[in-house]
Amino acid sequence: MTKKIAVINDLSGFGRCSLTAAISVIAAMGVQPCPLPTAVLSAQTGYPSYYCDDYTEKMEYFRSEWKKMGQTFDGIYTGFVASEQQIDQIFHFVETFDTPDTFLLVDPVMGDDGHTYAMFTPELLRKMKKLAMTADIITPNLTELTLLTDASYHELVAISDAESMMKEIVKLAQSLCEAGPSKVIVTGIRFSDNDGTRKMGNLYVTKEVQTLVAFPYIGGSYSGTGDLFASCLSAGIARGYDVPATIKLAGTFLEAALTDSVREHIPANDGVNYEQYLAMLTAGLKKEI
Template structure:
């Protein structure tokens, strides 16, 4: 039977991110995505102008209908939240659908490149941190890890020794471990290796393991790559892959998409040309 993931995220008309990215990636990996929109946006928040229609008041209506249907999910994956009230809506969703066999992946969408996104508030950060503790695994980028732990992004980004940088990131990630949360996958860690090659690393942390999954840094910073990555992890877990294996596949997939986008000079806010590489995600 096809595995199912409830995907709680926004739908943006432009930007190749959020539900647009999640639905295509999760489907390509042989898993059924069941979207629950948190907001409808004309374009993702990195654009100079956008319209955002929050679905806070509509989320419980969708949840109630799904309850009537008696549906069940193998996983629940949360992404962009329009405001802190939506965390409470997610808690009610978890009460209905987070069962013993169901995993919860939280992608704490709070910011990037050292800056919070335009809808960020201190209250949203507080509520997002609480939600992370309820998760089985979270996928923050380095900016989001700093926001969740109170670390200084600029100080962290100036650490020149890769080994020391990874140890500091690992310590920050493990400081979040409590309740259900005992797996953290930190994405987008830029560093220079001992051979002088620029790398983009993803660091997987659990109570017993620590694994750096590096890829050559190609350049460019694009909308939606975090969504693509988290979607690969969620679908991978649902179909039986380990988080490490899913992260390796996600890294290869996104690296190809970024390289293609740089070649085609795609604007940052438009997201990456990932569509032509979806076939590599198909289950073997």
């Protein structure tokens, strides 16, 4: 039987992010994505102008209709939310569809590079913390990790020694594992290794395990890379694959897409050229996992 993931995220016409990224990646990995849009946008919010149709009130119709259909899901994956009210809707959805066999992956989208996004409020942070603590897996970047743990982003990234910085990241991530999610994957960690090579890494942390999967830092900060990563991860987990190996596969896929995008001088708001590399995900699952 085909695995199914309910994907709760926005749909943006431009930006190669959110549901556009999730649907294509999850499907390429042999899992059925079932999208529940939180909003429909003409383009993602990084563009200087965009139209946004808020779907907060419509989210309940999806939940109630899917319940009438008797649907079940192997996973629930949440991404961008436009308001704290949408987090309330997600809690209702999870209460309806969560089972012992359903995982909840929360990408706690709130900010990046030490800055919060426009929709951020203290109340949204409070509710996002609560949602993250109910999840099985969360995928924060460094900014979101420090928000969830009430730590200082600027003090964390000011640690010049990579090994010391990683130890502090592990400490923060494990504090979250103690409170809620069994798995924390901290994404987009930029650092230099012992020979000065710049790298980008994703750090997998549980109470017992810490695994860093790193690749050469290609440069640029593109729309949708976090969505692509979390989508790969959710599909891999739905299929029962090893988490560190799935993280490595997602990183290899993103490295190819980023390299292509930098070479082609793609604007950051447009997202990465990932479409032609989707076949890597199918081949990678068969070969590496």
